Amino acid sequence: MTVHDNGTIMTTDTHTGSESFTDYVSARRVEIEAALDRVLPRPPVCPALVAEAMRYAVGSGGKRLRPILTLAAADVVASAARPASAAAVQEAWLQAMPAACAVELIHTYSLVHDDLPAMDNDNMRRGRPTLHVIYGDGLAILAGDGLLAEAFALLAHEPCDAGRPQLTERKLRVMGRVGQAVGAGGMLGGQAMDLEYTGRITAPHHPLPPLDADTLRDMHARKTGALIRAAATSGAIMAGATPAQVNAIDAFAGEIGLAFQIVDDILDVQGSSVDLGKTAGKDRATGKVTYPAMHGLDRSREMAADSIARAEHALVSAVLPSGHLMNIARWVVERRC
């Protein structure tokens, strides 16, 4: 399987059921982008400029990996139920879609804020100028905040649960997981560690433990892994997964998240700026410690492959069908952007 620089996939398809993975990803991406368009606020509900800025950030394409993972996890759980039916899978997607959109909004918020001059100072993202380059830092901060707030409003608001208290309860569990994944214990804690370890916080320092392999793994688990885990488990929960199924999908997604970040580090060394749609070679230039820098390229590739093997094991142990989850895992490691 090969992933092209526009995010489309050319693959020796692994067929699962009646639909190829390429078709599956394309179809889900269309649904997700339509749903995102529906949920983003517009005037007169909100001022025109902030609405435009939020849409610019969300509309810049991207792989939509996280929301596709949400839907694929819902799919697998619904397929594992007995009796399984196509209608049940459709219903699971419907219930998981707000979470899928919320996770993508949150991912987009994190890119907008990470790209700011006060953070990673990136001027290009997905082949276009970053938000702050166009609208200035102030509006970019606000638009990022808006994406984060909208994600939670969306999780709370979708009114498709009248008279179904179990859906209300699932939503609340999803929101708790997503909130934890985003917060100081998760994604933004990882970004804070990154700022510290690259010397971009100059004021009252805490003594930092040395950036050894465990700390690097912890930083990556927070920065990338936490939201990918929340994406997958949200889909599973909304589809009515058992606690054992949620745990298995959580373990699966944790491994995928690690592999994703290792591959990100490798692509920064090996990829071209054109393929990546952002500046390659940036990690080294900014003094970031990465998997290739710490373990070498070959060992990093092995570690990503090991993660994928453990991800598969997690599904098998819980007697979950793989569905398209393992195709997503392979996509993560074989991508070029």
Place this chain on the structure above:
Amino acid sequence: MTVHDNGTIMTTDTHTGSESFTDYVSARRVEIEAALDRVLPRPPVCPALVAEAMRYAVGSGGKRLRPILTLAAADVVASAARPASAAAVQEAWLQAMPAACAVELIHTYSLVHDDLPAMDNDNMRRGRPTLHVIYGDGLAILAGDGLLAEAFALLAHEPCDAGRPQLTERKLRVMGRVGQAVGAGGMLGGQAMDLEYTGRITAPHHPLPPLDADTLRDMHARKTGALIRAAATSGAIMAGATPAQVNAIDAFAGEIGLAFQIVDDILDVQGSSVDLGKTAGKDRATGKVTYPAMHGLDRSREMAADSIARAEHALVSAVLPSGHLMNIARWVVERRC
């Protein structure tokens, strides 16, 4: 009643039941600050520096007006129920406390981001250096994000609803309201308007309608009113308010929010930096259009008083007891900081 510069209140007390308003505010403030301390993340759950930055922002005192309003609204709704009991009021507070904390975390996040150089560029807040002055812009952005994320995680997570589906459903309604209040349609939309009208967004402008009295009111309703309304209605909802009661408290809080912002504008003209704990005269220096600038000081004072009268009318119309809500309304207009 007089509010001193440290936020304490000297008042010709209006007694309601057995407790004076001064005692009520002091007691609620202690409870709220203890709860905030419990819910803020700490190492090893999150990196030490971001935890410290979040605590610095939240721990800087302040009036705690919004969470006190949440608890007072819960109180009024519980007192209006028949049969009312002290135990029912206590239970309403307990259920409303996560929402009270969440609203204060969100208010604090908004101050941290608004103070950034890319926004209002304030170096002092509540008599202390602002967060970005100490930790740099990058960590201040992240700590603000963290407060926002933590607020939603908190709303979702408090586990005091086992087996009580109506509480789960109330929480979800609260989260939806809070999410809308924070988002592009609410608070941060208002801040975006503020940036636009003071010429701090230089890139692709939308034609702005002239900043007339209606637009100024709309901007204030978003910037200040939306979260104050969400604070009050959250308390009411968690206490089991009827739709009519929620609407009345929403109308009450909308008026309080407007009065609050008018008084803020007046204090910026008339207050001293020492009293305010932040730079006075800033609105004029940055070219902000304010109530005194548009309507004059005397008329602005009248407008604030009119709002308070309408706030009282909203409660009376819904046959709600005033409880301490009208004391809070008077506090809002009579404060000095």
